[in-house]
Amino acid sequence: MSLTNRILLAMLAGVVLGSLLNVLLQGSLAPEGLRELLNDYLVAKNGLFDVVGRIFVSLLKLLVVPLVLVSLICGASSLGDSARMGPIALKTMALYLATTAIAVSIALFFASLVNPGAHVELMSAANFHPPAPPPLADVLVDMVPSNPVRAMAEGKMLQIIVFALLVGYAIAHSGEQGRRIGSFFRDMEAVVMKMVEILMELAPYGVFALLAKLFATMGLGAIVNLAAYFFTVLGVLVFHALVVYGLLFRGFTGFSPAMLFRKMRPVWAFAFSTASSGATLPITLNTVERRMGVHNSVAGFSIPLGATINMDGTAIMQGVATVFIAQVYGVELTMAALMTVVVTATLASIGTAAVPGVGLITLSLVLQQAGLPVEGIALIIGVDRLLDMVRTAVNVTGDVAVSVIVANSERQFDESVYLSSESLQADDLEQDRAPTI
Numbered sequence: 001m002s003l004t005n006r007i008l009l010a011m012l013a014g015v016v017l018g019s020l021l022n023v024l025l026q027g028s029l030a031p032e033g034l035r036e037l038l039n040d041y042l043v044a045k046n047g048l049f050d051v052v053g054r055i056f057v058s059l060l061k062l063l064v065v066p067l068v069l070v071s072l073i074c075g076a077s078s079l080g081d082s083a084r085m086g087p088i089a090l091k092t093m094a095l096y097l098a099t100t101a102i103a104v105s106i107a108l109f110f111a112s113l114v115n116p117g118a119h120v121e122l123m124s125a126a127n128f129h130p131p132a133p134p135p136l137a138d139v140l141v142d143m144v145p146s147n148p149v150r151a152m153a154e155g156k157m158l159q160i161i162v163f164a165l166l167v168g169y170a171i172a173h174s175g176e177q178g179r180r181i182g183s184f185f186r187d188m189e190a191v192v193m194k195m196v197e198i199l200m201e202l203a204p205y206g207v208f209a210l211l212a213k214l215f216a217t218m219g220l221g222a223i224v225n226l227a228a229y230f231f232t233v234l235g236v237l238v239f240h241a242l243v244v245y246g247l248l249f250r251g252f253t254g255f256s257p258a259m260l261f262r263k264m265r266p267v268w269a270f271a272f273s274t275a276s277s278g279a280t281l282p283i284t285l286n287t288v289e290r291r292m293g294v295h296n297s298v299a300g301f302s303i304p305l306g307a308t309i310n311m312d313g314t315a316i317m318q319g320v321a322t323v324f325i326a327q328v329y330g331v332e333l334t335m336a337a338l339m340t341v342v343v344t345a346t347l348a349s350i351g352t353a354a355v356p357g358v359g360l361i362t363l364s365l366v367l368q369q370a371g372l373p374v375e376g377i378a379l380i381i382g383v384d385r386l387l388d389m390v391r392t393a394v395n396v397t398g399d400v401a402v403s404v405i406v407a408n409s410e411r412q413f414d415e416s417v418y419l420s421s422e423s424l425q426a427d428d429l430e431q432d433r434a435p436t437i
């Protein structure tokens with residue numbers, strides 16, 4: 001069975017087993033002793049699922065900094081002349097911002113049609129205190145690292161991008177020495193990519209453990225009360241990923257998006273089970289470079305940048321949530337307020353960290369700007385984790401689609417790799433690793 005299928009099967013098994021455990025643990029079907037045993041040894045903190053899941057996420061995260069650094073250094077140095085960097089950066093940024101603004105607008109439109117908050121009672125327990133957002137000047141200054149080692153130790157993605165671009169540019173302009181160090185980084189990239197592929201073989205186990213734990217502990221009852229909100233967000237997320245991106249992709253590249261979505265399946269599985277674009281980054285980058293044929297001069301820049309600032313799925317949740325909360329509190333949203341929501345949700349998605357649940361925190365910025373009570377966030381916390389998993393998958397879809405579109409327009413794209421239908425085979429890895437005597 002191909003690795004992709006094994007990952008998808010493990011996802012399904014995790015969801016089914018987790019949901020069964022949930023029923024068993026919540027209800028009185030099993031004797032108390034058995035429930036305690038299952039909970040302690042499998043589900044609870046330090047249980048089997050928790051330990052395997054945490055190890056898996058750490059393994060993913062450990063690759064993020066080395067991979068982004070070497071991939072971007074290779075990409076920037078191979079571009080050689082800096083004149084090419086400008087258009088790549090501009091197109092990438094423009095597409096990231098435009099698609100996010102489209103995403104919020106669609107979310108506002110559908111939410112205004114569905115009226116998800118129309119019949120929801122305001123709970124008096126609503127209670128949420130958001131942290132204060134940092135001033136914009138700090139955000140800009142914070143992009144430039146004063147100490148690259150600290151930037152890497154703290155995993156500050158934008159700082160690492162700035163540093164790597166600078167190193168890559170300098171390598172391209174350092175003559176013979178530059179060529180030597182450049183070839184070192186290319187070798188490093190091959191080695192780190194190989195680490196990603198080795199790790200992917202563990203994915204079925206990791207994905208299974210993460211999902212089994214999550215579904216065993218998740219209170220799905222909350223969905224019933226918030227069904228209209230939940231399914232509006234879900235519907236817009238799926239629509240945006242498949243229809244909006246599908247059309248944009250075909251329009252810009254002329255290729256069918258079917259292959260894109262097919263090759264995205266393992267990336268979706270990682271995004272869904274970790275709910276973190278950041279932890280999924282190594283898989284996204286590997287897929288885009290190795291299986292979709294995007295040259296690392298584009299992928300090394302657009303994928304880490306996208307994981308950090310391009311969050312269409314998050315913006316969609318924030319759009320629907322704003323309409324929902326306005327309706328629950330009986331506040332009319334004017335056209336001006338809706339425009340404000342489009343702008344602030346686009347900016348908030350830039351400021352959302354690529355880890356689970358942060359979209360809900362930056363939602364407070366959007367609500368504040370729209371003049372809505374921030375405590376309203378407490379109303380939707382109950383169903384947020386599941387939506388977080390789906391919106392993270394949408395977030396990475398945007399990164400990948402934009403990366404291929406930009407690479408194609410800049411001729412940094414190998415069409416034959418994109419069109420080759422070879423699936424992700426565990427056997428390939430086995431062969432690669434076999435000793436060559």
Ligand code: ASP
Nearest residue numbers: 276277314354357358359
């Ligand atoms: N979990 C999302 C991501 O990593 C961010 C969010 O919306 O909370 O992309």
